[in-house]
Amino acid sequence: MTGLIRRIAPCLLLLAEVILFFRLNLFAGYGIPWDLRGFHLPRAYSYSDALLRGELPLWDPYTYCGRPFQANIQTAVFYPPMAAAASLGSLLGQQHLFHLLQLNVILHVFLAGLFAYWLALGLKLSLPSALLAATVYMLGGFFAAHGQHMGAVAIAAWLPLALLCALRAQAGTRLRWGLALAAVLCMTVLAGFTPLTAAVWAAAFLFVLLQHGRGRGAAWFLACCAGAVLLAAVQLLPSIELNGHSIAQYRTDWLQSGGGVPPAALLSLLIPNIHGVFDPSTYRYPFDLTFMYLYSGLLGIVLAGIGLVHLRKNWRLVLFTLIAGLAMLGDQTPLGRWLYSLLPQPVRTGLYPEFTEPVFLLGLALLAGLGSDQVLRRFTWRWAAVLLCAADLILVSSGRPMNGMPPERDPVHQRHVLDGRPETLPRLRGLAEEANPPWRFDSVTGGETFAASAPKFLLPNANGNDPMALARIIQVRLAFTRGERWGRFYEVQDPRSPVLDLLNVRFLISRDRLGAGTSTDGGLLLRGEFPGFVVYERPSALPRFWLVERVRPVQGLQQAASALRSPGFNPVQEAIVEGWGNQASSLAGPPGRVRVLRYEPGRIELETEAPHPQFLVSSEAHYPGWRAYVDGTPAPLYYTNAAFRGLSLPAGRHVVRMEFRPRTLLMGAALSLAAWIIWLLCWIRPRRRDAKLAQIGG
Numbered sequence: 001m002t003g004l005i006r007r008i009a010p011c012l013l014l015l016a017e018v019i020l021f022f023r024l025n026l027f028a029g030y031g032i033p034w035d036l037r038g039f040h041l042p043r044a045y046s047y048s049d050a051l052l053r054g055e056l057p058l059w060d061p062y063t064y065c066g067r068p069f070q071a072n073i074q075t076a077v078f079y080p081p082m083a084a085a086a087s088l089g090s091l092l093g094q095q096h097l098f099h100l101l102q103l104n105v106i107l108h109v110f111l112a113g114l115f116a117y118w119l120a121l122g123l124k125l126s127l128p129s130a131l132l133a134a135t136v137y138m139l140g141g142f143f144a145a146h147g148q149h150m151g152a153v154a155i156a157a158w159l160p161l162a163l164l165c166a167l168r169a170q171a172g173t174r175l176r177w178g179l180a181l182a183a184v185l186c187m188t189v190l191a192g193f194t195p196l197t198a199a200v201w202a203a204a205f206l207f208v209l210l211q212h213g214r215g216r217g218a219a220w221f222l223a224c225c226a227g228a229v230l231l232a233a234v235q236l237l238p239s240i241e242l243n244g245h246s247i248a249q250y251r252t253d254w255l256q257s258g259g260g261v262p263p264a265a266l267l268s269l270l271i272p273n274i275h276g277v278f279d280p281s282t283y284r285y286p287f288d289l290t291f292m293y294l295y296s297g298l299l300g301i302v303l304a305g306i307g308l309v310h311l312r313k314n315w316r317l318v319l320f321t322l323i324a325g326l327a328m329l330g331d332q333t334p335l336g337r338w339l340y341s342l343l344p345q346p347v348r349t350g351l352y353p354e355f356t357e358p359v360f361l362l363g364l365a366l367l368a369g370l371g372s373d374q375v376l377r378r379f380t381w382r383w384a385a386v387l388l389c390a391a392d393l394i395l396v397s398s399g400r401p402m403n404g405m406p407p408e409r410d411p412v413h414q415r416h417v418l419d420g421r422p423e424t425l426p427r428l429r430g431l432a433e434e435a436n437p438p439w440r441f442d443s444v445t446g447g448e449t450f451a452a453s454a455p456k457f458l459l460p461n462a463n464g465n466d467p468m469a470l471a472r473i474i475q476v477r478l479a480f481t482r483g484e485r486w487g488r489f490y491e492v493q494d495p496r497s498p499v500l501d502l503l504n505v506r507f508l509i510s511r512d513r514l515g516a517g518t519s520t521d522g523g524l525l526l527r528g529e530f531p532g533f534v535v536y537e538r539p540s541a542l543p544r545f546w547l548v549e550r551v552r553p554v555q556g557l558q559q560a561a562s563a564l565r566s567p568g569f570n571p572v573q574e575a576i577v578e579g580w581g582n583q584a585s586s587l588a589g590p591p592g593r594v595r596v597l598r599y600e601p602g603r604i605e606l607e608t609e610a611p612h613p614q615f616l617v618s619s620e621a622h623y624p625g626w627r628a629y630v631d632g633t634p635a636p637l638y639y640t641n642a643a644f645r646g647l648s649l650p651a652g653r654h655v656v657r658m659e660f661r662p663r664t665l666l667m668g669a670a671l672s673l674a675a676w677i678i679w680l681l682c683w684i685r686p687r688r689r690d691a692k693l694a695q696i697g698g
Contacts, residue, residue: 010117010127010130010131011114011117013131013386014110014113014114014117014131014134014135014138015110017113017135017138017139017390017394018106018109018110018113018138018139020390020394020398021109021139021144021393021394021397021398021403022102022106022109022398022403022404023398024398024399024404025102025106025403025404026106029406029407030399030404030405030406031098031102031404031405031406031407031410032101032102032105032147032148032403032404033148033401033402033404033405033410033411033412034148034410034411034412035148035149035150035412036098036101036102036105036147036148036150037098037410037412038412038449038452038453039148039452040101040150041097041098041101041453041456042452042453042454042455042456043069043074043075043455044082044085044086044089044097044100044101045094045097045455045456046060046062046069046075046455047069047075047077047082047083047086047089048086048087048089048090048094048097049094049455050069050601051086051087051090052090053600053601055601055602056070056077057069057070057075057077057601058070058071058601058602058660058662058665059601059602059660060455060601061460061601061620062454062455062458062459062460062461063451063452063454063455063461063463063464063466064461064462064463064464064466064469064470064473064621065440065462065473065503065504065619065620065621065643065644066620066621066623067464067466067468067469067470067473067621067623068238068242068623068625068662070235070238070665071238071239071241071242071662071664071665072239072242072466072468073189073192073193073194073235073239074151074192074193074468075192076151076154076190076191076192077235078190078232078234078235079154079187079190079191079192080190081104081107081108081154082104082191082192085097085100085101085103085104088100101150104150104154105147105150105153108153108154108156108157109138109139109143109153109157110138111157111158112137112138112143112153112156112157112159112160113134113135113137113138113139114134115157115158115159115160115161115164116133116134116137116138116160116362116365116366117130117131117133117134118160118161118164119133119160119161119163119164119167119366120133120134120366120369122164122167122168123167123317123366123369123370125366125369125370125372125373126372126373126379126382128372128379128382128383128385128386129369129370129372129373129376129382130369131386132300132303132368132369132372132382132385132386132389133365133366133368133369133372134365135297135300135386135389135390135393136296136297136300136304136361136364136365136368136369136389136393137160137296137361137362137365139297139390139393139394139397140294140295140296140297140300140361140364140365140393140397141268141269141293141294141295141296141357141361141397142156142294142357142358142361143156144293144295144393144397144398144400144402144403145277145289145290145291145293145402145403146290146402147402147403147404148290148402149193149290151191151192151193151196152193152195152196152355152358154187154191154192154193155188155191155193155196155197155200156196156200156358158184158187158188158191158200159200159203159358159359159362160362161184162181162184162185162188162200162203162204163203163204163207163362165177165178165180165181165184165204166181166204166207166208166211166212166221167207167211169181169208169212169220174220175682176683178220178223178224178227179227179679179682179683181204181221181224181228182224182225182227182228182231182679183228183231183679184228185200185201185204185224185225185228186227186228186231186232188200188201189228189229189232189235189236190232190235193355195351195352195355196352196355196358198351198352199327199352199355199356199358199359200359201225202327202356203320203324203356203359204221205218205221206320206323207320208220208221210316210319210320211316227675227679230671230672230674230675231672231675231676231679232672233667233668233669233671233672233675234665234668234669234671234672235668236668237664237665237667237668237671238662238664238665238668240664241624241662241664242468243468245470245471245472245623245624246467246468246469246470246471247467247468247469247470247471247474247485247486247487247488248467248468249471250471250485250486251349251350251486252345252346252349253484253485253486259330259331259332259351259352259353259354260328260329260330260331260332260333260336260353260354261287261291261292261294261328261329261330261332261353261354261357262285262287262291262292262329262332263329263332263333264285264292265287265291265292265293265294266294268292268293268294268295269294269295269296269301270298270301272293272295272396272397275289275292275293277289277290277292277293277400277401277402278400278401279401280401289402290402291354291357293397293402294357294361295393295396295397296361296364296365296368296393297389297392297393297396298392299368299385299388299389299392300364300365300368300389300392300393301364301368302371303367303368303369303371303372303375303385304364304365304367304368304371305371306371306374306375307366307367307368307369307370307371307374308321308367308371310370310371310374313370313374314367314370317363317366317367317370318367320363321360321363321364321366321367324356324359324360324362324363325360325363327353327356327359327360328353328354328356328357328359328360329353330351330353330354331353336353368389372385412449424530424531425457427528427530428441428457428459428530428535429458429459431506431507431527431528431535431537432459432460432506432507434506435506435543435544436596436599437460437544437596437599438459438460439460439504439505439506439507439541440460440461440462440503440504440505440506440507440541440619441454441459441460441461441462441505441506441507441508441509442461442462442463442491442492442500442503442505442507442508442509443463443491443492443508443509443510444491444492444493444495444508444509444510444514444536445491445510445511445512446509446510446511446532446533447461447463447491447509448465448489450463450509451463451464451465451489452464452465452466460504462477462500462503462504462505463477463489463490463491464488464489465488465489466488467488469488470621470623470643471485471557472557472621472622472639472642472643473621473643474486474487474488474490475557475560475561475564475642475643476499476503476561476564476641476642476643477490478490478561478565479497479499479561479564479565480492480493480494480495480497480499480500481493481494492505492508495508495523495524495536495538496523498540498569498570498571499564499565499569499571500538500541501538501540501541501542501571501572502542502571502617502619502641502644503541503619504541504542504543504544504619505538505541506537506538506541507527507535507536507537507538508524508535508536508537508538509533509534509535509536510533510534510536511532511533511534512534513526513529513534514534514536523538523539523540524536524537524538525537525538525539542571542572542619543594544596544599544618544619544620545594545596545606545616545617545618545619546572546591546594546616546617547591547592547593547594547608547610547614547615547616547617547649548571548572548573548574548575548591548614548615548617549573549574549590549591549614549615550573550574550575550585551574551575551577551580551585551615552574552575552576552577553577553578553580553581553582553585554576554577554578555578556578557578557639557642559578560576560578560639560641560642561642563576564576564641564642571617571641575615575617575640575641575646576640576641576642577615577638577639577640577646578638578639578640579638579639580638585615591610591614592608592609592610592611592612592614593608593609593610594606594607594608594616595607595608597655601660602659602660603657603658603659603660604620604656604657604658604659605655605656605657605658606655606656606657607653607654607655607656608649608653608654608656609652609653609654610649610651610652611651612651613648613649613650613651614648614649614651615646615647615648615649616646616647616648616649616656617640617641617644617646618640618644618645618646619644620644620645620658621643621644621645622637622639622640622643622644622645623660624662624663624664625660625661625662625663625664625665626645626658626659626660627658627659627660627661628645628647628656628657628658629656629657629658629659630647630649630650630654630655630656631654631655632655632657635647635648635656636648637658645658
């Protein structure tokens with residue numbers, strides 16, 4: 001009984017610290033601000049909606065005229081805690097989703113402390129010093145400041161467990177700990193934030209080299225990485241495919257440096273608010289304020305300094321921490337700039353060195369634990385240091401704007417005017433549902449929240465705000481706005497553009513009323529004034545599906561985008577089609593009719609009727625994995641009007657079915673299933689062997 005209490009009590013103490021740190025979030029209605037509500041919450045709604053339909057969330061029809069959902073790694077569809085949050089949201093009601101996401105973040109902060117505690121014990125720290133290291137890590141700068149980055153918090157929680165697996169992989173136990181490490185690395189992939197995933201994998205590799213040397217240690221780690229890739233293939237294969245079709249492929253166009261945490265941020269290790277991060281309204285530093293906060297407790301830094309001084313005894317951990325710190329600063333230092341200049345441009349721009357921050361802070365936390373053991377000789381002093389450090393971090397860092405603020409002070413929540421005015425949403429849905437499927441919205445000014453939250457409000461939008469936006473959709477948007485090919489959110493600058501017609505954009509929102517007689521209000525009808533914005537109607541908008549009598553063939557996206565922007569293009573009469581051939585085609589007779597029989601995120605059924613062969617055009621984004629069937633027979637889909645689905649139809653009445661069945665997901669699922677079966681068999685076999693040896697010995 002005493003041994004059980006000894007094992008459980010430290011875990012309960014860590015849990016109590018986390019509850020005290022997030023007490024305002026748990027009991028006073030505070031919320032983690034910014035991205036948690038504006039970026040992650042709409043995706044949670046999409047996930048929850050799909051589960052309510054009994055499906056996987058493979059396709060989001062509300063954003064960018066449709067986009068792949070699960071293939072976007074940031075959705076974390078196959079990450080167990082995210083799946084649990086979405087499932088509970090479906091069962092308990094979607095109004096609880098934001099609180100479930102907060103609990104998800106808080107849970108991972110606790111796991112970060114628990115895993116750091118186990119790692120510190122593995123490094124032979126005493127129990128109170130191990131608790132001190134865990135406290136410094138889980139309540140320190142990264143977790144205090146980055147709650148909005150849910151995927152990053154989740155991955156940083158797995159970091160100490162990955163290092164523990166590397167530490168424990170001694171002779172005779174390499175298989176067992178290798179399997180554990182592969183599973184942990186797989187979780188860092190599924191959690192959905194690739195920059196920090198790369199940092200954790202690099203940190204684990206460095207830790208292996210420092211603990212076990214080169215040769216066998218490196219080979220063992222690479223084998224673990226290969227296993228993790230196979231375990232996570234269900235997510236990796238679709239995500240790799242999406243990367244090749246999204247604006248992410250143009251990262252080198254706009255990011256020419258490696259980035260990194262500014263050296264000035266290191267001052268916050270000693271003076272928490274030196275850069276004014278506790279008041280975002282007055283913060284003026286030209287960097288994301290969440291990276292300017294590294295405070296890990298004064299006592300923690302003092303003890304880490306003591307651990308740093310004992311270089312001879314702690315040289316491996318000191319070297320690990322210094323390398324992580326240098327990597328975290330990126331090209332913000334002369335040495336970092338020189339090192340980054342040696343890397344090829346695609347590699348340099350693919351790195352996010354600022355997300356090495358949790359690796360550096362974990363190293364500091366472990367050094368603080370080592371310093372505690374080296375200078376605090378009595379156990380009572382070490383326990384006092386744990387409590388003092390926890391009190392410092394809770395009093396200084398808890399309840400700050402980065403990790404908790406009342407909803408009325410969260411700028412993202414304030415921009416969600418539909419949350420605060422429940423009568424507005426039914427009116428907007430009523431406008432959209434004047435057609436089947438509903439008309440789409442877009443914006444002239446002030447539409448960022450509408451675009452990002454379309455899945456939450458169930459208001460279809462032709463725009464979006466996603467770093468994985470489909471490159472073809474952005475090319476289409478550049479027909480009525482100005483920008484670069486790598487942009488992810490562009491508002492309408494030419495409301496009269498015929499390209500908006502083919503996007504099914506019937507309604508435009510604007511923060512202010514558009515001036516009469518200006519170039520921005522031609523052809524627009526005022527449909528209503530709402531608190532904070534105005535809605536205009538575009539009567540020329542086309543339905544989601546229609547038939548045309550002419551096909552203009554083009555070769556590739558660039559030709560299609562150019563033709564789309566040409567003055568003579570009329571989407572009512574012709575379609576710009578890739579892969580059609582070299583000769584323009586005029587299909588006989590006037591256009592027929594299209595009736596929508598069924599419209600769901602991953603499945604569409606239409607009834608068409610025309611006296612002559614026609615070409616079916618849609619405003620639904622095309623993407624690998626969409627299949628078409630005409631009267632049950634497979635039919636080829638063509639990229640139409642640069643980004644959308646189209647297909648040729650013979651004369652007569654037909655039923656057209658479109659389904660989203662991505663092959664990469666099926667291939668990835670097969671690989672992951674096989675890998676997890678092998679993993680489980682390998683995990684069970686040593687246990688059976690040990691049990692038999694124990695029986696023989698008995």
